Amino acid sequence: MPGSNPRFLDKAKGLDADQVFLDLEDSVAPIAKPEARGTVVKALNAGGWGEKVRVVRVNDWTTEWTYRDVIEVVEGAGSNLDCVMLPKVQTAEQVVALDVLLTQIEKTVGLDVGRIGIEAQIENALGLINVDAIATASPRMETIVFGPADFMASINMKSLVVGEQPPGYDVGDAYHYILMRILMAARAHDLQAIDGPYLQIRDVDGFKRVSGRSAALGFDGKWVLHPDQIAVANEAYSPLQGDYDHAENILDAHEHYTSAEGGATGAVMLGDEMIDEASRKMALVVSAKGRAAGMTRTDVWNPPAEEA
Numbered sequence: 001m002p003g004s005n006p007r008f009l010d011k012a013k014g015l016d017a018d019q020v021f022l023d024l025e026d027s028v029a030p031i032a033k034p035e036a037r038g039t040v041v042k043a044l045n046a047g048g049w050g051e052k053v054r055v056v057r058v059n060d061w062t063t064e065w066t067y068r069d070v071i072e073v074v075e076g077a078g079s080n081l082d083c084v085m086l087p088k089v090q091t092a093e094q095v096v097a098l099d100v101l102l103t104q105i106e107k108t109v110g111l112d113v114g115r116i117g118i119e120a121q122i123e124n125a126l127g128l129i130n131v132d133a134i135a136t137a138s139p140r141m142e143t144i145v146f147g148p149a150d151f152m153a154s155i156n157m158k159s160l161v162v163g164e165q166p167p168g169y170d171v172g173d174a175y176h177y178i179l180m181r182i183l184m185a186a187r188a189h190d191l192q193a194i195d196g197p198y199l200q201i202r203d204v205d206g207f208k209r210v211s212g213r214s215a216a217l218g219f220d221g222k223w224v225l226h227p228d229q230i231a232v233a234n235e236a237y238s239p240l241q242g243d244y245d246h247a248e249n250i251l252d253a254h255e256h257y258t259s260a261e262g263g264a265t266g267a268v269m270l271g272d273e274m275i276d277e278a279s280r281k282m283a284l285v286v287s288a289k290g291r292a293a294g295m296t297r298t299d300v301w302n303p304p305a306e307e308a
């Protein structure tokens with residue numbers, strides 16, 4: 001949500017999104033940035049955000065705005081803020097710089113040191129090359145976010161449509177390497193991997209197609225720019241009902257068969273499928289996503305009667 005628009009900020013409170021970010025960067029015009037800082041502070045302190053993760057995106061360190069963004073927002077509303085999003089991150093040092101500044105402000109105004117997290121946007125070639133070092137630059141790091149629009153511009157991709165394949169590229173997914181590189185860094189260092197925006201906000205089918213790709217790879221979520229994208233995103237990054245039921249059943253069956261009463265067996269048949277410890281690990285992922293999304297089971301496995 002543009003930090004310069006109090007009406008949008010207020011509207012965001014009622015939306016079914018897990019996180020909201022109040023923007024001071026590219027959705028705010030340069031001359032409106034100083035005033036937007038105050039608008040963002042007011043909106044955070046007014047409350048009403050429920051369980052949403054509250055994030056402010058500051059400007060990147062190559063601009064003249066970053067330090068004042070951080071100081072005004074964290075001094076003014078630090079206790080009502082969960083994360084700072086740093087855009088166009090290129091090096092680990094840029095994350096460290098934000099960490100140091102946050103620590104000074106937290107000490108000055110009496111906030112818990114280290115509570116406010118950092119989300120790093122990867123939006124150019126240097127950032128992607130350094131993504132491992134960026135991921136581990138600070139214990140505040142929580143999330144790596146792909147910024148497709150800036151990324152496309154920074155690598156001279158021959159397209160103006162964010163998230164869609166560049167015209168002329170007909171041999172796969174032009175974003176596959178970038179998404180996988182970000183996902184590997186996130187998983188290696190136990191961070192969230194978040195896909196960026198889809199700008200054709202009236203094309204809900206297009207949003208569904210594109211979010212389905214990063215969701216399939218294992219991304220945890222995607223930005224939404226419009227209320228119409230929210231339900232589609234929530235569905236895309238949650239398991240299908242059948243997969244959720246199946247995952248919970250694998251967990252139950254595995255627990256039963258590996259126990260003494262179930263025969264202390266590591267690899268067993270569940271229906272027509274052989275399951276073992278690796279199946280349990282895969283099931284844990286799907287189950288965790290389903291539980292986080294508030295899903296409930298519609299099909300519950302029980303041990304066969306003769307064994308029970």
Ligand code: GLV
Nearest residue numbers: 147148149150196
């Ligand atoms: C988001 O910031 C993007 O550049 O896609």
Ligand code: MG
Nearest residue numbers: 123147149150
């Ligand atoms: Mg960007």
